[in-house]
Amino acid sequence: MTDVEVGLVRAMLAKGMKNDQVHFYFNHADRLISSGRITQIKDGSYAKDVAAANDDELAAFLTKWDTEHAAIYPKGPQSPTDIEYIEALFEKRKSVWHVRAGETDRVECKLNYSVSGKVIRAIAGLANNRGGHILFGVKDGANTADGMTDDKFETLDPSMLNSHLVSFLDPVPRVARVSIVIGGKKIGVLYVEKHERAPVIALKSMGTDLREGAVYFRYVGETRQIKPGELRAIIEEREARAVAEFSRRMTRVASGAGATIDLDTGEVFGRTGSFVIDKELLPSIQFVREGDFTQTKGAPTLRLVGDVQPITAADRDRVHVIRENITPHSIIENFLLGNLVSEPLQYLHAQTYYQRKWMPIWHYAHQLSMSIDDLVEDLRGLAACMPASRDAIVHRLRGTQSAYKIYTGRPKAILSDFLAGKMSVPKNDAELSAFAHALHGLPNDFKAIADVRPLVLECLERDKQEKSRTQIYRAACRVDEIMYHQLETIYQ
Template sequence: MKKSFELEFNWKDYFIVSENFVRQKEHSEIEFKESFHSPKHKDKKLHKWIASFANANGGLIIYGVKNNGELVGLKNDKLQNFDNKDLSQELLDYFAPEIEFELFIKKINEFKIGFLYIHKSKNKPVVAIKTANNNIQESDIFYRYPGQSRRISYGDLRNIIEEKQKELNDNWLKLINNVATIGVENIGLLNIVNGELIGSQNKLLIPEELLKKVTFINEGKFVEKDGAPALKLIGDVQPIDSNKIIQLVENKYHIITHFELFNSFFEQQLDTDSAKEFLRRVMHENTAYYPIYFYISKSTLNQTKIAELLNNEVGNKVEDIKNRFRLEKNNSSKFKIGNITTGSEAAKKITKAIKELKENKTIDFKSIDTRELRYYIQAITHLKENEINKTYIMGVLKDVYDNCFNQSSTTKSFIRKAICHIDLILFGKNFYESK
């Protein structure tokens, strides 16, 4: 779990205050703001600043400080009473991938000062997925420069791309070096999520119950090869008849890919045991936006069992799934994209697409252009339960996924929201009503 920045934060490590003035100027990791405004404010500059910090090295937006560094403190309780989920939702609406932040208040010389800390994104670049007046245009990438946030330069964008490639190359090089040291014939690959160990000659499936008892030793020694890394398994391993192993492999998913996670939903086919493993798999994905309510409905797990599962898992998306449950419990419109009441050309297009979907029209998604495609995807997020023909809409989602998912990161984000909307509408209600 990510450490809380607030708990470790000491403002004296970041700037000096003398005679009620911050003696540092605004720079690439600090921005001063005299007052705090709600993220629903028409001026979306806050979103731009946040995205720029996430694409650089992270940073602080400090509230209650004038541009010249003078401490004036927060003049009201807007920040103190602010619910972070409002800003989280606004950022999800305008940017992908998700931006992580923390908002808190500290006292400095008797002044209440607000701090918005933006974590450096682990999956750069963060890209705007829709337009918000003149400050944000779809596909914008913002970057933090000394004292200002603006659209990224070619050089910095190239650095981000090269950094990602270097990280990937370093990981491969480290893996290859380990393989060369140990010997290919002695290598096995352990999937620590589903317990599958694949070697050059044998395949071992570690049950979930035993997987919880496994202890991994980062540094150890074999007697035969001094200094070679060791893996120690602690638990009672009973021999299993080979025929049972074969039957187990045939009846259950053991390598759960991105495709299986979505396709099981489109086809509405998933056995009870695999459904639980699918939900666990999402906890270790790079996003929590999969049809989790469908998996839950097939797993027969109730809310208590789901809570236990979330508390026992160590996946990087466990907290995100918990937040989804919190935010979606009483919000069936959580994933709605686009406003159809404005009378704009886009609103008319979305309304027309909604009508076609309600009439179960056949739509050729293979040849549709990107803009028209997004009108249909947005239309899906406006459908209500009584307007959905399950067989038809699953076919539409599968068609969109198969033909359009990899067009761009923006389109991918839109499609995920459409899938999650249908999942929430059709299966979320039963989950929240269960005990």
């Protein structure tokens, strides 16, 4: 996007316009703009040095746009999640309401919502194409608005939907939920945004409808595995965006608006000044993508791992990195989200600096090319400020200590429900502790362990007062152990 367009976007956002509405003004058939770009402008991660347009410039742009598009959009651009927009997808034929254009490459119809491979596949397919709507309460084939026959969609917890997407898809699509009434019938709508970092890939299988490693694409009337032509187009689009972003960055550097780092000397140069990074630190500095994968606060962000200080050349010898800034929350969250990390060994080292001894280890150990013996030797060689925590990691690596534990009372009853296939986080937050305690008793051969991870994540997010934090962390460790045990069983 040009600087003028970025300025207009900032002015629109300042007026309180929704991201989707702003995106509508700048996304054209001959130049597709990702909706994520609007989010990046909003949070300042893209072209943050460009100022917002003034009121007169914005008014002139809107007037010109309305004049040029009056015949096409008499009401002006609308968000795909606006009720009026969704209602326009339907039309009444005699006494029955139908989906106006039927199933297209942007609309898929289903009668009822359920957590199924078909729904997750549909979301992935739309995200890999141009985005679109999944309509529930519509009879497949006839495309008539019959209404949903249960309340699963209306009682759907958005965080649970997102947890399932995190478990099964990468990168995770953005999905919005809307409920409307068409002709007296309840219709549920999931709007899926086109993903700016497509292709979205299935991480694991679910029945026969979702296959691990598959890339799905929404074609007219069907969602199926992507064909070579469409996959090539996605790759070419990503390359074009990368070239455009590279050109923009080089322009900023050439104009002095951006800083550069000399990896040989550690010198960082910018228009307003410069600083030096100790040469000894250069090999260990890394930028780890720690995106906001479970909420809708904004696009992924970049966090620097390591303490980098702006210093003069004379002060370099006095500044050193003590340890990487990896928090217990990032250790637990990356496991629950199934994220791969750039330096998994650092996530194990970090655990030796905290009093908490119940944090996942196998998720990170499996990302290393080290044997257990080498890993234990490495940990033993650390000058850890919490030796008890370090020793606990070693005991768990050696198999002499486990998060497994059976409790009586309410946790035992919840555990019985789990073993019977009844898995859901209690609605009463007061029971989170008992729920977490119950997870400690899951056996090594518990088949549905992959479905437990998003439940633990939900517990973690709901424990705002941190009253059950220790129990939840240990529950995550138990899940980590079981997943490792089952993985080892498969490869034996």
